[in-house]
Amino acid sequence: MPNAGQLNAGTKEMQIKRSRSFRKELSRNRFLYGMLVPVIAYLLLFKYGPMFGEIIAFKNYRLADGIWGSAWVGIDNFVKLFSSTDFYAVLRNTLVLNVYHLVFAFPAPIILALLLNEVRVEWYKRTLQNLLYIPHFISWVALGSIVIALLSPSTGFLNYVLELFGLEPIYFLADTFWWPVSFIASGIWKEAGFGTILYLAAMASIDPTLYEAAKIDGARKARQIWHVTLPGIRSTIAILLILQVGKMMDVGFEQVFVLRNNAVSSVSEVISTYVYTRGIVNLQYSYTTALGLFQSIIALILVIAVNRIIKAMGERGLW
Amino acid sequence: MKTNRVHGSKMVGLIVLIIMLAVTACSGNNGAPANAPSSGNQQKDNNGNSAAPKKVSISMFDRGQVSSDEGTYEENRWVDWIREQSGIDVTFAPVPRNKAQDTLNIMIASGQAPDLIWEYDRNYIGRLVSQGAIQPVGEYIEKYSTSYKKYLEENPELVPYLTFNGEMYAVASKRAITAVANHAMWIRQDWLDELDLKAPTTVEELVEVAKKFKEHYPDSTPIVGGNKSDIYAALNGASFNHWYLEDGKMKFGATLDRYGDAIALEKQLYDLGLVDREYLTDTTNQRSNQLWTTGKAGILLGQWSNEPLNRDLLTTVPDAKPVPLEAVSTKNGHYGTYQEAPPSFFIAFSKDMKDPETAVKYLDWLMDKGWYTLVNGMEGTHYEMVNGVPKQLDGAKFEKEVRYAAEYAVLRQEGVKAEDLPLKAADDPLSQQVAQLSAAALNTALLHEFRRDIPFQPNFDEINEIRSTFDTFLNEIRAKATTQGPKYTAEWALGEIRKEWERLGGAKAEEVANAWYEENKSTFE
Numbered sequence A: 001m002p003n004a005g006q007l008n009a010g011t012k013e014m015q016i017k018r019s020r021s022f023r024k025e026l027s028r029n030r031f032l033y034g035m036l037v038p039v040i041a042y043l044l045l046f047k048y049g050p051m052f053g054e055i056i057a058f059k060n061y062r063l064a065d066g067i068w069g070s071a072w073v074g075i076d077n078f079v080k081l082f083s084s085t086d087f088y089a090v091l092r093n094t095l096v097l098n099v100y101h102l103v104f105a106f107p108a109p110i111i112l113a114l115l116l117n118e119v120r121v122e123w124y125k126r127t128l129q130n131l132l133y134i135p136h137f138i139s140w141v142a143l144g145s146i147v148i149a150l151l152s153p154s155t156g157f158l159n160y161v162l163e164l165f166g167l168e169p170i171y172f173l174a175d176t177f178w179w180p181v182s183f184i185a186s187g188i189w190k191e192a193g194f195g196t197i198l199y200l201a202a203m204a205s206i207d208p209t210l211y212e213a214a215k216i217d218g219a220r221k222a223r224q225i226w227h228v229t230l231p232g233i234r235s236t237i238a239i240l241l242i243l244q245v246g247k248m249m250d251v252g253f254e255q256v257f258v259l260r261n262n263a264v265s266s267v268s269e270v271i272s273t274y275v276y277t278r279g280i281v282n283l284q285y286s287y288t289t290a291l292g293l294f295q296s297i298i299a300l301i302l303v304i305a306v307n308r309i310i311k312a313m314g315e316r317g318l319w
Numbered sequence B: 001m002k003t004n005r006v007h008g009s010k011m012v013g014l015i016v017l018i019i020m021l022a023v024t025a026c027s028g029n030n031g032a033p034a035n036a037p038s039s040g041n042q043q044k045d046n047n048g049n050s051a052a053p054k055k056v057s058i059s060m061f062d063r064g065q066v067s068s069d070e071g072t073y074e075e076n077r078w079v080d081w082i083r084e085q086s087g088i089d090v091t092f093a094p095v096p097r098n099k100a101q102d103t104l105n106i107m108i109a110s111g112q113a114p115d116l117i118w119e120y121d122r123n124y125i126g127r128l129v130s131q132g133a134i135q136p137v138g139e140y141i142e143k144y145s146t147s148y149k150k151y152l153e154e155n156p157e158l159v160p161y162l163t164f165n166g167e168m169y170a171v172a173s174k175r176a177i178t179a180v181a182n183h184a185m186w187i188r189q190d191w192l193d194e195l196d197l198k199a200p201t202t203v204e205e206l207v208e209v210a211k212k213f214k215e216h217y218p219d220s221t222p223i224v225g226g227n228k229s230d231i232y233a234a235l236n237g238a239s240f241n242h243w244y245l246e247d248g249k250m251k252f253g254a255t256l257d258r259y260g261d262a263i264a265l266e267k268q269l270y271d272l273g274l275v276d277r278e279y280l281t282d283t284t285n286q287r288s289n290q291l292w293t294t295g296k297a298g299i300l301l302g303q304w305s306n307e308p309l310n311r312d313l314l315t316t317v318p319d320a321k322p323v324p325l326e327a328v329s330t331k332n333g334h335y336g337t338y339q340e341a342p343p344s345f346f347i348a349f350s351k352d353m354k355d356p357e358t359a360v361k362y363l364d365w366l367m368d369k370g371w372y373t374l375v376n377g378m379e380g381t382h383y384e385m386v387n388g389v390p391k392q393l394d395g396a397k398f399e400k401e402v403r404y405a406a407e408y409a410v411l412r413q414e415g416v417k418a419e420d421l422p423l424k425a426a427d428d429p430l431s432q433q434v435a436q437l438s439a440a441a442l443n444t445a446l447l448h449e450f451r452r453d454i455p456f457q458p459n460f461d462e463i464n465e466i467r468s469t470f471d472t473f474l475n476e477i478r479a480k481a482t483t484q485g486p487k488y489t490a491e492w493a494l495g496e497i498r499k500e501w502e503r504l505g506g507a508k509a510e511e512v513a514n515a516w517y518e519e520n521k522s523t524f525e
Helices: A004-029 A030-058 A077-082 A083-104 A107-118 A120-138 A139-151 A157-164 A178-204 A209-215 A221-232 A234-246 A253-259 A260-270 A271-282 A283-310 B001-028 B032-041 B077-086 B097-109 B122-129 B136-146 B146-154 B158-161 B189-194 B201-215 B228-235 B257-271 B286-292 B308-316 B356-376 B396-402 B403-408 B420-424 B429-446 B460-482 B489-503 B506-524
Strands: B054-062 B088-096 B116-120 B183-188 B221-224 B243-246 B247-254 B297-303 B322-325 B345-348 B383-386 B389-392
Touching: A004 A030, A004 B077, A030 A077, A030 A283, A077 A283, A077 B506, A083 A107, A083 A234, A083 A260, A083 B097, A083 B158, A107 A120, A107 A178, A107 A221, A107 B429, A139 A178, A139 A253, A178 A234, A178 A253, A178 A260, A178 B396, A209 A221, A221 A234, A221 B322, A234 B506, A253 A271, A260 B460, A271 A283, A271 B097, A271 B460, B054 B097, B054 B356, B054 B403, B077 B088, B077 B356, B077 B403, B088 B097, B088 B356, B097 B116, B116 B122, B122 B345, B122 B460, B136 B146, B136 B356, B146 B158, B146 B322, B146 B356, B158 B506, B183 B189, B183 B228, B183 B403, B183 B429, B189 B201, B201 B221, B201 B257, B201 B297, B221 B286, B228 B257, B243 B506, B247 B286, B257 B460, B286 B308, B308 B322, B308 B429, B322 B429, B345 B356, B356 B403, B420 B429, B460 B489, B489 B506
Parallel strands: B054 B088, B054 B116, B221 B297
Antiparallel strands: B116 B345, B183 B297, B183 B322, B243 B247, B383 B389
16 A cells, blocks of 8 residues: 555656656747647637537437537437448549549659659749649639530530541530549649649759769669659658548549539539538538548548558658 | 746737637628627617617628629618618628528528528428427517518418418518519520521420521521520429329329420430530530520520520620510420419528517518618619609619619519519610510510419428439439430430439328328418
C-alpha cells in the first residue's frame, strides 16, 4: 500500500513537472501557439463539432424533433442502405470514376510538371504556367457550359474535328461510355495545371549537382528525368497519393451536377449527388447520413492502408 | 523584456479580435431569417409599451429579377412599401427558385426558417407536415383572421387542398386563369401559309407538318421547347408523376399504356430528326430559346405566357407570325396541356413561429388590398385605370420596377380575363401585338382540359420512397429509348418501367393510393 502511495506521489510530481515545462514552453513560444489558436478553433467549430450530428445515422431524424429528440432506430438505416440496389449502383459509379481518376488524372500534373521543368525559356514557362492555372479558378457552373458546348454533336469543336476526318459525330455527354471519359478529361483540363505547383516546388529543391553528376556520367534528358527528377519528387507523389486515396469514396458534387443529364444517370449518379437528392431534397436525412458515415469509414480505412503500404515501401507516410 | 510582454498581450488581443470577427461574420451570414426569432426581445419605447412594429418573416423565391438599382429581394421599394402600409415589420428570406425546396429544407433543419414558408408544390407542404416542421393553422385563422376567413367561406373548394391528415396546414388563394393555364404550343403561321398547310389537329398531322417544315427549311429545327416531354405525355393523357383512375383503380401515370404512346411519339420525332438532337444536354433551354427567337424553329412546345420569347422573335424576324396551336388529339383522346390546380401559393406556418397573430394579420392585409398594388404597381406611375382594368403606362418600366413585386403578393383576389391582357399592356405596337398573342394563347390553352383524374396527388412515404429511385430510372429509360436507335422501342421502355415499378414495390404503393382514394373520394366532388 505505501508503495502505491509513493508511486502516486511520484507520478504526481512528474505531472507537475511536465505541466510546468509545458507552461514554460507555452510562455516561450507564445506567439507561435497564439497563431495556432484560430486554426484549432476552426477545426473544433467546423470539423469536430458537426461530427456530433453523425448520431442521426442511428436515429429517425425528423425536423420537428431535432437531433436529440428524434427516436433511436439502431442500425435500421444501415440495413436499409445495404439492402437497396441504389446503394450498390452509386457505390460502383463513385469507385469507377475514382479509379479512372487515379489512373488518368493523378499522373497528369506529374507529367505536366516534368515537361514544364524542362522548359528553359523563362518567360515562355511563366506564361504557360499562368495559362494552365486559369481553369482552376473558374467555377464548374461556368466551365460546365463550356464543356457542354465544346462537346455538342452539332456545333461543338471536337465533333467538328471528328467530321473533318470523316468520322460520325459523337454525343459525348449522353453516352454511357463517353460520359465518364468526358468527365475525367474535363477534370484534368481544370485541375492538372494547378496540380503542378507542388511538384514544381519539389523539383526546385532537387540539388543541381545531381544533374551535373548525371550529365558527366553521360545521362541524356530522359535518363536524368528517370534517375534524378522522379526520385526527387517521390515523397511528394507518395503524400499526394495518400490524400487522393482518401478521396476515393468521394466525387466532387459540382462537376457531376453540371455535367450529368437524364441519359447517363446510370453512370453519373454518385454518392454526393445521391445524398443531395435523397437527403437534402427529399428530407431523408438519417438514411443519407448513414451513407455518409459509411463513406467516411471506408475512406479512413483506405487512407490507413495506403499509408502503411507507402511506409513499407520506404517512403515517409502521413504519420 | 517588458516591452516584449506588452507587445505579446497586444498580439493575443489581436488574435482574439480576429476570431471574434470570424465568428460574428459567420452568424451574420444567416441574414434575415436569423433576425426573426429574436423578435421577442425587441426594444420597448420610452413609455414601456411595445410600440415597436410587430415582426414576421416570410420566404420568397429569388428569380434574379430585381435589378441592382432597384435593390435586393430583401430591401427594395416594395418591401419598404409593404412595411409602411401594413404596419408590420416584414422580413423576406429569398431562396433561389431552382433550389427552393432544398434551401428551405436546410433553413428549417438549422433553425433559421422564416415564420411563413411557401411553395407552389402541395407535395412539399405534405413532406413538411410529416417532418413536423409546420403547424396546423385552422385555429389561428378562426381566432385572428377576418378577410381570409371570409374568403375561405366563399371558396370552400380550396379546403381539401389545404388539409393534411384531417387538419388545415396551409392557406392559399385561388389562381386566376392566367395562372391556371401553363404549358402551351406555338406554331409559325407564316411557315404554314408558305407551305399552304392547315394547323394540325391530330398528332399524326403534327408530325406531318413538322416533316414538311423540315423539307422546306432544311436548316430549321421544326420542334423545340423545354416542355416537350411533358406535353407529349399530357396530350396522351398520362403525365408520368400523376395518378390516374383505370377501371376505378389508382394507377401511376408512368406505368400506363398511354405513357408508352408518349414515349413512342418522343422517339418518332427524334428519329425523324424533327427535334434538336441535343435537347438532353440543353437543360437550361438555351439552345431551344435561341432557335425559336432567331426564327429557326417552326413549333414551340412551351408555355402560353411566352412574352419575352415572342418579343425577341418579332424583333429579330419582324415578318414572323407566331400563333398559339390548339392541343392536338391522340388515339387516347383529346386532352389539353398541363394546367395547374386551383390553389396558388401554399403558405405554411413554421412550428417555431413566435407571433401567429401578426402573421395572420399580414396575410389578411395582403388579401384585402396589398396584393393589388404589388401586382399592378402604383397608380399614376405604373398604371392607369382604363375601363376598370389597370393599364401599364410603360412596358419597360413595368418590367423593371413592378414585375418582381408580384411574388410578394402570396394571397390575391385576382379576376383577370384573357381580354384584359391587351388592355393592361403598354401602348407601343410591339407590346400590343405580344399581348394580343398572349390573350389568344391563354384562351387556346384553356380550350381542352388537362387530364386530371383526381384533384391532387396522394402523399405517402411509401410512394415518395419509390419515386426517389423511380423518377431517375424513368428519365434515363426514356432518354435511352428515344436516342439509342431501333434496338430500344417504346414497348421495351414501358416494359422496363413496369418491371422497375414492380421491383420497387409499386403494388404496395398502388394499394396505399387506392385506400387513400376510397377514403377521400367523397371530398373530390
